[in-house]
Amino acid sequence: MKTLAAKIGQIGRLISPIRPIGPISPIFCGLFLAFTAVAHAQYDEGGNPIKITTVFHGDGTRTDTTKDIDNRTEQAVTYNRNNQVIHKWVFALDYEGRQMEGVCYNAKDQIVARVSYKYNPFGHRSEMLEKSPTGVVLRRTIYHRDPATGSLRKTEVQEFDRQGNPLTPQKSEQPKGRR
DSSP states (O other): OOOOOHHHHHHHHHOOOOOSSSSSHHHHHHHHHHHOEEEEEOOOTTTOOOOOOOEEOOOOEEEEEEETTTTTTTEEEEEEESSSEEEEEEEEOOOOOOOOEEEEETTOOEEEEEEEEEEOOOEEEEEEEEOOOOOOOEEEEEEETTTEEEEEHHHHHEOOOOTOOOOOOEEEETTOOOO
8 A cells, every 4th residue: 555645746746747856846746736826926126025826726717816015906817717817806905915995807807896895903804895896885794703713704794786775784693702
């Protein structure tokens, strides 16, 4: 029976054009297959790092996200299997690198949606507003931290019609300890 490292190494050799350099290389190639995100840094004209992350989705699409903290911008572009743009999100970031406002563009570079976020004094997301291309609020989502796990949970979602009139609010599961 082959060991796990041997099996992973065999897979790594099959997909990697690079020859293994000792026992770590095949394991690294196998671990690389297990993850769907790849991050690396590039630099702007001033030598400041720009973080770039690529996520490969199960349906064959991928999203390239470029985060430039110094210029307080983030861009996420999703491509189909043929490397054509499906949509693009452009975000304005605050001084801590958190998303504040975003605009979604379709493949024809037309605005299709907007979003804005608010954060509590601890830096955790507390509210999200999803808006139409003209800025009319369509959905408001309130978030709270679960005190037991520390995870972020939706606690209230309020829907609005195209004119911005509130529809019936929907309560989500309350975090433990807040009932």
